[in-house]
Structure formats: C-alpha cells, structure tokens
Amino acid sequence: MNLWMIFKVALRAISRNKTRSLLTALGIIVGIAAVIAVVAIGQGAQTMMMSQINSMGNNLIMVFPGSQNPGGVRGGSGSGQNLTAEDGESIARDLQHLVRAVTPVIRSGAQAIYQENNWSTQVQGVSIDFPEVRNWEMASGAFFTAADQRAGSRVCIIGQTVSDNLFPGDDPTGKSLRIRNMPFRVLGVMVRKGSNSMGSDQDDTIIAPYTTVRRVLQNSIFNNVNMLLVSLYSLDDIPVAKVEIGKLLRQRHKLGNNADDDFSTIDMTEITNTIGSITKLMTILLTTVASISLLVGGIGIMNIMLVSVTERTREIGLRMAVGAAPSDILLQFITEAMALSTVGGLIGVVIGIVGARTVGNIQQWPILITESSVVVAFLFSAAIGVFFGFYPALRASRLNPIDCLRYE
Amino acid sequence: MLINIQNLFKVYHMGDTSVNALDGVTLTIAAGEFIAIMGASGSGKSTLLNILGCLDTPSAGSYRLDDIEVSGMSRSQRARIRNQKLGFVFQNFNLLSRTNALENVELPTYYDGRISGKQRKKRASDLLERVGLGSRLDHTPAQLSGGQQQRVAIARALMNNPPVILADEPTGNLDSHSSTEIMALFTQLNSEGITIVMVTHEEDIANFAKRRIVMRDGLIVSGPESAGKETAR
Numbered sequence: 164m165n166l167w168m169i170f171k172v173a174l175r176a177i178s179r180n181k182t183r184s185l186l187t188a189l190g191i192i193v194g195i196a197a198v199i200a201v202v203a204i205g206q207g208a209q210t211m212m213m214s215q216i217n218s219m220g221n222n223l224i225m226v227f228p229g230s231q232n233p234g235g236v237r238g239g240s241g242s243g244q245n246l247t248a249e250d251g252e253s254i255a256r257d258l259q260h261l262v263r264a265v266t267p268v269i270r271s272g273a274q275a276i277y278q279e280n281n282w283s284t285q286v287q288g289v290s291i292d293f294p295e296v297r298n299w300e301m302a303s304g305a306f307f308t309a310a311d312q313r314a315g316s317r318v319c320i321i322g323q324t325v326s327d328n329l330f331p332g333d334d335p336t337g338k339s340l341r342i343r344n345m346p347f348r349v350l351g352v353m354v355r356k357g358s359n360s361m362g363s364d365q366d367d368t369i370i371a372p373y374t375t376v377r378r379v380l381q382n383s384i385f386n387n388v389n390m391l392l393v394s395l396y397s398l399d400d401i402p403v404a405k406v407e408i409g410k411l412l413r414q415r416h417k418l419g420n421n422a423d424d425d426f427s428t429i430d431m432t433e434i435t436n437t438i439g440s441i442t443k444l445m446t447i448l449l450t451t452v453a454s455i456s457l458l459v460g461g462i463g464i465m466n467i468m469l470v471s472v473t474e475r476t477r478e479i480g481l482r483m484a485v486g487a488a489p490s491d492i493l494l495q496f497i498t499e500a501m502a503l504s505t506v507g508g509l510i511g512v513v514i515g516i517v518g519a520r521t522v523g524n525i526q527q528w529p530i531l532i533t534e535s536s537v538v539v540a541f542l543f544s545a546a547i548g549v550f551f552g553f554y555p556a557l558r559a560s561r562l563n564p565i566d567c568l569r570y571e
Numbered sequence: 572m573l574i575n576i577q578n579l580f581k582v583y584h585m586g587d588t589s590v591n592a593l594d595g596v597t598l599t600i601a602a603g604e605f606i607a608i609m610g611a612s613g614s615g616k617s618t619l620l621n622i623l624g625c626l627d628t629p630s631a632g633s634y635r636l637d638d639i640e641v642s643g644m645s646r647s648q649r650a651r652i653r654n655q656k657l658g659f660v661f662q663n664f665n666l667l668s669r670t671n672a673l674e675n676v677e678l679p680t681y682y683d684g685r686i687s688g689k690q691r692k693k694r695a696s697d698l699l700e701r702v703g704l705g706s707r708l709d710h711t712p713a714q715l716s717g718g719q720q721q722r723v724a725i726a727r728a729l730m731n732n733p734p735v736i737l738a739d740e741p742t743g744n745l746d747s748h749s750s751t752e753i754m755a756l757f758t759q760l761n762s763e764g765i766t767i768v769m770v771t772h773e774e775d776i777a778n779f780a781k782r783r784i785v786m787r788d789g790l791i792v793s794g795p796e797s798a799g800k801e802t803a804r
C-alpha cells in the first residue's frame with residue numbers, strides 16, 4: 164500500500180468521527196498553539212528589546228557615580244562621590260586605543276515654552292561626542308559645536324517628541340524656545356529613536372552642552388555629572404575596558420588600596436544577559452506547560468486509537484484476510500494517529516499565530532513568527548502521533564485474522 | 572496437487588478441557604475442483620476452511636499449497652499467500668461499511684504493490700460489471716441488498732486473480748433466488764478454471780459442486796481423496 168493511499172485512508176477514518184477527533188486533538192491543539200504564540204511573542208519581545216538596547220548607542224559602558232553595594236543597588240548619585248566631565252575626557256584620552264568617544268550626561272527636568280505651547284521634558288547636558296556615542300543622527304539642522312561647548316552657549320537640539328509638541332507643523336531650526344525663562348536657540352532636531360528598553364520615550368528630550376546645563380540650569384559650581392557614556396570600538400573590548408576605566412578612575416579619585424570604588428559601571432552585555440536569562444526562564448516555564456499539554460494530548464490520542472482498534476477489529480480482520488501484512492496494519496494505525504496529531508498541530512499553529520497577533524495588536528507588542536518555529540511545531544506534533552500511536556498500532560498488527568473476523 | 576493436507580489437527584484449549592476441532596484431517600484438492608464441505612454444526616468445517624485460507628494455523632500436521640509448505644510460515648508470508656493465491660467469501664459479506672462497492676473491490680490490490688491506480692479502478696469496475704453490478708459502483712454496502720453485497724464480495728475475492736476461492740456458507744444469509752444467482756456465478760468461475768471450496772449446510776447448494784466432502788467430529792468421513800487424483804489413477 165503506498166503512503167498516499169495510507170494517508171487517505173487515515174484521513175477518512177478521522178473525518179468519520181469529526182467531533183471525537185477534534186476533542187482528541189484538543190490537547191495537541193492547545194499545546195502547539197501555546198508554543199507558537201509564546202515563541203512568537205517571546206522572539207518579538209526579544210528582538211524589540213535588543214534593538215532598543217542597540218538604540219542606546221555603540222558598544223556602551225555606562226559609568227555612574229557611587230559605589231555598587233552588595234545588594235546591587237547604586238548609592239544615590241551625588242551622594243558625596245564625584246564623577247566629572249574631566250574624568251570622561253581622561254577616559255577618552257588615556258584609553259583611546261579602546262574608546263571611540265565619551266560624553267558626560269547631566270540631567271535636569273525642565274519646562275520648555277515656545278509661544279503658547281509648553282512642554283515638560285528632560286534636558287540632557289552632553290558633550291559634542293554625544294551623537295557618536297549614542298549613534299544618533301540629526302533629522303535637520305546641526306549639532307552644537309566645540310565652541311558652543313566651551314562657551315556654554317544657550318543652544319539646544321530637540322527630540323522629535325518635543326518638536327511635535329512645541330512646534331507642531333513647524334520647522335524648529337533657528338527658533339528660540341524658553342527654558343526657565345531663558346531663551347535657547349534650537350540648532351536642529353534629532354531623528355526619531357523610539358522608546359528604550361525601560362519603555363521611556365527617548366525622543367522626549369532637549370539636548371544642550373553640558374557646560375550650559377551646569378551653569379545656566381543647575382547653577383552649580385561643581386563638576387558632577389549623572390553619568391558618563393563610554394562608546395568602545397568593539398563589543399569584545401567591554402571586559403578589558405571596564406577594568407581599564409576602573410583603574411583610571413581609582414587613580415584619578417585617589418582611592419587607596421582598601422577603599423571601595425566610588426563609581427560603578429554597567430555595560431550592555433549585562434543588560435543583554437539579564438534579558439536573555441528572563442527570556443530563558445519564560446521559555447522554560449512555557450515549554451513545561453506546553454510539554455504537559457502535549458503529553459496529555461498524546462495520551463488522549465493513544466486512548467482514542469486503542470478504542471478505534473477495538474471498534475474496528477472486524478475491519479482489521481478483513482484487511483488481513485485480503486492480504487494486509489502486520490506491517491501494513493501497523494503503518495495504517497500509526498499514520499492515523501499521526502494524521503490526527505498533525506491536523507491538531509496545524510489547527511494549533513493557526514490558533515497560535517492568530518492568538519499571538521491578537522495579543523500583539525492589543526498590547527502593541529511586536530510579534531515575530533519564524534518559519535522554523537512553525538515547522539518544528541508541525542514536525543513535533545507529527546512525532547507525538549507516531550510515538551503515542553505506536554502502541555495501539557502494534558496491538559492491532561498483532562491481532563490474529565481469524566479472531567478479528569469472529570469478533571462481535 | 573493444488574492443496575495437500577496431511578494429518579491436520581486443530582486443538583482449542585479452554586481451561587481444563589480441550590476440543591479437537593480437527594482431529595487428523597487428510598485431504599487433497601486438485602486445481603479446478605468445485606468442492607462442497609458439509610457436515611453437522613460444530614463438525615469442524617469452518618475450522619478447516621480457515622486453515623486452508625491461512626487465516627488460522629493448525630496445531631499439528633502439514634498443509635501444502637501449490638507444493639509450498641504453509642504451516643510454518645510467518646504472519647507476513649501468510650498475508651502474502653492470502654493476497655495472491657486466495658479469495659474469501661464470507662457468510663456475512665464482510666464489506667467495509669461507508670466505503671463504496673468499487674473501493675471495496677479494490678481493497679486486495681492495496682496490499683499488492685504491482686498495480687497502478689488506473690489499472691486498479693479499471694479492473695475493479697470490470698469485475699463489478701461482471702457480477703452484474705456495473706451500475707452500482709458507488710453504492711455503499713448499506714445501499715445494496717444482501718445478494719448484491721455478496722456479489723461485491725465475490726468481485727473483491729477475484730480482484731487479485733487468485734487460483735482458489737474459499738467460501739464459508741456464502742448463501743447462509745441469502746434467500747433462495749439470490750443463492751441461486753451466487754451459485755451460478757461460482758459455477759461460471761469454476762468453469763474458467765478457478766478452484767472453489769465452499770462450506771454449506773444446504774443440500775441444493777451443495778449440488779452445484781462437483782465433489783462433496785462430509786465432516787463429523789473433526790474428521791472427514793467421506794470424499795477426502797481428490798476426484799481428479801482418483802480419475803488419474
């Protein structure tokens with residue numbers, strides 16, 4: 164009997180008992196749908212997070228003031244420790260074989276006003292290397308210059324969100340907005356970057372020279388910064404660079420051998436690893452749930468196949484009487500179990516995709532349905548059919564033809 | 572000799588007691604014979620026919636079909652013999668329900684790789700034509716009368732061109748008119764060279780056969796020798 168014929172017979176046997184087949188396949192349907200949906204959502208979330216992390220900048224190390232205490236929580240910034248723009252310049256100069264660029268970041272909340280529009284946002288004081296560090300280009304206009312930075316000029320570059328809110332339908336370049344009643348000339352607008360991995364809008368910002376922010380907005384004579392962003396040439400250099408930065412800063416801060424660091428560093432690989440481990444945990448959890456569902460589904464198939472073998476004892480006898488060998492009967496029932504589970508798998512795949520899309524639409528999550536996940540799910544459901552169909556099929560194939568024909 | 576059975580036993584054990592359904596049967600059948608096996612109920616007729624048909628195995632003794640020893644064969648080898656050399660006709664027809672006449676007739680070829688889909692359909696519909704059901708190809712068993720169902724079963728038995736047809740009370744469930752039709756068909760097939768071995772209770776059905784074997788208590792009490800062999804002697 165050729166395979167296509169066997170498959171046709173199997174499909175017919177399944178469609179004879181539609182309700183029963185559907186109920187039997189339910190475990191498989193749920194299991195496969197869960198796997199597909201979870202993988203789609205998980206992979207989507209992961210790619211989104213990864214792209215957000217990458218959107219933070221090129222091979223970044225973040226240096227914060229304050230030590231990393233054993234609980235992993237940083238002491239509040241500015242809690243006595245100093246991290247200065249000069250530290251940043253020193254890192255850029257002394258570690259130039261590793262470091263592409265450095266920018267300090269000083270943050271200050273502010274209300275920005277243009278004509279009758281006002282918008283509450285965050286001002287970031289940075290250096291001229293900021294666009295390179297953050298890998299962030301200008302949509303229009305130009306970034307501030309070294310001269311602006313030296314002089315502490317009241318110039319700024321705004322993010323798209325600020326532009327949309329303060330200058331709706333207008334080109335902000337060359338206009339003057341007011342922060343704390345002081346005029347700032349807008350030099351340009353950054354391209355849209357979207358939200359970061361913590362979900363906050365990176366375009367809701369005003370960027371100005373750190374010298375300006377410190378002098379004009381913070382009225383501070385101190386040189387403290389909220390953080391230093393260090394961009395490396397290569398991701399592989401991150402461990403080395405962290406050690407080197409640590410040495411340099413300890414030296415600059417004149418810390419004795421026994422003193423704790425008065426700064427801490429975080430790099431993207433750590434964030435990536437954290438996200439990776441969360442994803443892994445979720446995957447393990449869901450794989451467990453899906454496996455249990457598939458196991459239950461498989462046992463359901465085995466059960467119904469045993470029932471089917473009993474119900475069709477006479478048919479088995481007749482097939483044997485006209486020449487079906489034990490292997491033919493074995494193959495027929497395995498195929499039937501496999502058809503049952505793959506049909507379940509197909510329905511599961513469809514439901515999984517639809518489910519993932521729906522969740523994605525409602526939650527505004529990205530969904531990534533890969534071909535391989537669909538193929539694997541499909542093959543896996545077929546394998547379940549073969550595995551759990553084997554025992555009933557073996558029982559059928561071992562029956563004696565004459566006993567089958569006499570069976571009432 | 573087409574069929575040669577020597578000292579065949581079939582013992583059924585049930586708890587402490589055992590029944591000798593066949594108690595040392597010796598029988599030879601030549602190609603082209605038409606045999607009726609008769610005897611009281613429980614005398615072992617079906618048991619013998621099932622062993623002849625490789626549906627069952629003897630407890631002891633030798634069964635040679637076409638000069639090949641069958642009794643020691645594996646299950647798949649016997650399946651092959653049933654497929655190629657034997658055709659069955661049962662008292663209760665044994666058609667696949669919810670499957671039309673054509674596909675029921677095609678069934679034996681599914682287990683015989685040699686025939687293509689197109690040939691298969693052609694041959695099955697020719698056979699149905701031949702048994703007078705050319706207009707009933709897509710009727711399911713439920714849509715056919717008993718006599719028609721038995722004719723479908725006969726067409727199925729002929730599908731792989733077997734040299735032997737075995738029939739256990741083929742007219743047992745039929746009225747006398749249909750029975751006569753079936754017997755006419757058997758007579759026709761026999762005249763074309765097919766060997767027919769048939770179990771029956773009915774005298775007038777047995778009269779269609781050329782040779783009669785009577786069984787009692789697991790033994791053949793008359794007609795064990797092949798008529799062909801006798802005339803040859």
Ligand SMILES: Nc1ncnc2c1ncn2[C@@H]1O[C@H](COP(=O)(O)OP(=O)(O)OP(=O)(O)O)[C@@H](O)[C@H]1O
Pocket residue numbers: 583584585590591592610611612613614615616617618619
């Ligand atoms: N599976 C079985 N288990 C136990 N005993 C059996 C079995 N099959 C047949 N027998 C016994 O073997 C003997 C012969 O049975 P068999 O069916 O061959 O009779 P038969 O001649 O065909 O009878 P009938 O004319 O009623 O069909 C009977 O005594 C029966 O009880």
Ligand SMILES: [Mg+2]
Pocket residue numbers: 616617618739
């Ligand atoms: Mg009988």
